[in-house]
Amino acid sequence: MKAIILAGGRGTRYWPLSVQRKPKQFTNLHSYKTMIQETYDRFRKWLPMENIYVVTTKEYYSLVTEQLPELNEQQIIIEPEPKDTGPCVALTAIHFLKQNDDEVLVMAPSDQYISDGDALMEYLLVAEKVAQKGTSIVTLGVTPNRPETGYGYIEGMKDGMNEGEVLRVKSFIEKPSLDKAEKLLQMENIFWNSGIFIWKPSTIAYYMQKNQQTIWKMLNENQWEERYSQLPKISVDYAILEHAEDVYTLPVTFEWDDLGSWNSLERILQVDKEGNLLLGDVHSSFTQNCTILSKNRKTLVIGAENLIIVVTDDGVLVCDKSKENEIKKFVQKFSDDKM
Incomplete structure (x- = not known):
């Protein structure tokens, strides 16, 4: 084989x-x-x-x-x-x-x-x-x-x-x-x-x-x-x-x-007692049910709920979890240069 x-x-x-x-x-x-x-x-x-x-x-x-x-x-x-x-x-x-x-x-x-x-x-x-x-x-x-x-x-x-x-x-x-x-x-x-x-x-x-x-x-x-x-x-x-x-x-x-979306990470990685999945140098307060990833920079999130927040050198995403399917549609409207 x-x-x-x-x-x-x-x-x-x-x-x-x-x-x-x-x-x-x-x-x-x-x-x-x-x-x-x-x-x-x-x-x-x-x-x-x-x-x-x-x-x-x-x-x-x-x-x-x-x-x-x-x-x-x-x-x-x-x-x-x-x-x-x-x-x-x-x-x-x-x-x-x-x-x-x-x-x-x-x-x-x-x-x-x-x-x-x-x-x-x-x-x-x-x-x-x-x-x-x-x-x-x-x-x-x-x-x-x-x-x-x-x-x-x-x-x-x-x-x-x-x-x-x-x-x-x-x-x-x-x-x-x-x-x-x-x-x-x-x-x-x-x-x-x-x-x-x-x-x-x-x-x-x-x-x-x-x-x-x-x-x-x-x-x-x-x-x-x-x-x-x-x-x-x-x-x-x-x-x-x-x-x-x-x-x-x-x-x-x-x-x-198939790890096809940000929300899928919660199925394979452990969330904290507030339901947050924090990846990278991320600190949160008064925040619930969020997926937050930060690459190469300290990120503070206060008072957020049901959001996907991603911070990288290529951009910042803030998206309501219920609207996750819109990410692909939105990104496809733009080239990487415009994003």
């Missing part, structure tokens, strides 16, 4: 800690290591170094080599510019197929929290056996513990497979409304889509040729790098998964979080 770490995202929800020149996967968000280093170490515990690859954009190549100096050039797959996960996954498959290498790949985001790396390994070994068969795709599914509106969901069903608790995917469910999320929580065989996929390069090729012929053809042409900007932005969910017939999910029991 090979591990492919997807590290080309921008992480705009974490502005101003995450900015275009250094997005969140290259920051130490909740430990002394950066998120991509934690992801690499998680795989390195049980995979040889030469079996771990990173896919990133040209813009972040130097950050990858700086933070993961163990990797050689052949282990860093370069996407000319971000086009979402569909083209990125296809490009990765082509990289290995050109070397006549059809070993199973586990593709994982670089910015997730996973509580138990050993348990992850055990699940991936089960998933690998399924992924080796035909054109099977395996996802890791997380049992929901709250009505989450920020994740996609998977509905599974049993179909007689013998590889552990693997379920056939009946449907993928888009990020739901709160009402729908609460109903999903009451159903059986419903899981969060972890975004971790296990499959062979030839499986990716099969589904891309079947469902995304234009993208696949262009990526296999000699001048594909010059034409990459013409490709549509499309997620792997839309490009492949929602059209595939042999998709399975393996329910996992370890703690998982």
Whole structure:
């Protein structure tokens, strides 16, 4: 098995800690290591170094080599510019197929929290056996513990497979409304889509040729790098998964979080008796239920409630927790220079 770490995202929800020149996967968000280093170490515990690859954009190549100096050039797959996960996954498959290498790949985001790396390994070994068969795709599914509106969901069903608790995917469910999320929580065989996929390069090729012929053809042409900007932005969910017939999910029991927003940090880090999460040189008084991070400067917060406050050299964010979803929309209106 090979591990492919997807590290080309921008992480705009974490502005101003995450900015275009250094997005969140290259920051130490909740430990002394950066998120991509934690992801690499998680795989390195049980995979040889030469079996771990990173896919990133040209813009972040130097950050990858700086933070993961163990990797050689052949282990860093370069996407000319971000086009979402569909083209990125296809490009990765082509990289290995050109070397006549059809070993199973586990593709994982670089910015997730996973509580138990050993348990992850055990699940991936089960998933690998399924992924080796035909054109099977395996996802890791997380049992929901709250009505989450920020994740996609998977509905599974049993179909007689013998590889552990693997379920056939009946449907993928888009990020739901709160009402729908609460109903999903009451159903059986419903899981969060972890975004971790296990499959062979030839499986990716099969589904891309079947469902995304234009993208696949262009990526296999000699001048594909010059034409990459013409490709549509499309997620792997839309490009492949929602059209595939042999998709399975393996329910996992370890703690998982995609750390997609500031509020998610409260789920993995301890808050104080006032409900505050204080990171950096932060001091608070008469303050409740706030997430406050300060980089490289002393920060005093007095009389605040239900706020996200972030202070870095790139800017200052003050946001009501209930409006957190507006951060990405607002940041996207501006370039980093204007911010």
